[in-house]
Amino acid sequence: MIDLAARYALDSGYHVVLEGGLYEPHYGEMLRRLVADHVGVTGVYYFQIPFDETARRHLTKPLAAEVTVEQMREWYQPDDFLGVPDEKTIGSSSSLDDTVNRIITDLAWYTGGKVERPI
Template structure:
């Protein structure tokens, strides 16, 4: 799936750890030709589905990432993507991708998660997601098996993390695609 020139980037971490901001930063740094496959968008917006074992969003994330890679796009898959529920699908993506693949886990302590969540500009989200809800979702160092992920701590600033991923994946040296 994909080609020797496509890049697959997986960014995982707890709620409010910075996954979506990093994905957006990668697209801004790279330009056209970088698809963002966001768990929240596909699960909550497209399907309006609860996060559960065997959920339809798991297959939709897989299919969307594969389709974009086969179409020549570089792909960022981002979300909480718990190892227990999403690990097998992610492992198949990693195994099947022909190009450069890198995985990152954002290791943000619970207290920092609360602080970051409180700074979100969406009042509906803030009202709907309490500290107790965040505590229930929080999984400390929910790493995928096999040591495939680079762990990035809460002390890494957004621009530094984007720059690191651009370098690690080789996206920094590639031109945007004409799509």
């Protein structure tokens, strides 16, 4: 379903961001095919964040009322890289603004500077 929805949106001219617990042994093959098949700009970023920091950030979100830290501990997979060329790592010291600026800068480089910062 993720693959189908992403391909439909890309084919319709939309930008697509896939994020979340996309465990490589389960989603990796599909994601690598999606990256390989996409003719436009593709950025792959791995957020390398220790579990304690992941849990701390989770507790600041509304989803924390539905998903416990204990459940997250069962799902957490450290160093779960996709393993594609140019995959970039973002560490826990990167602020939200730093992370957004880095991705926009990377995309601007790939597109010759034609990327605008989202609102």
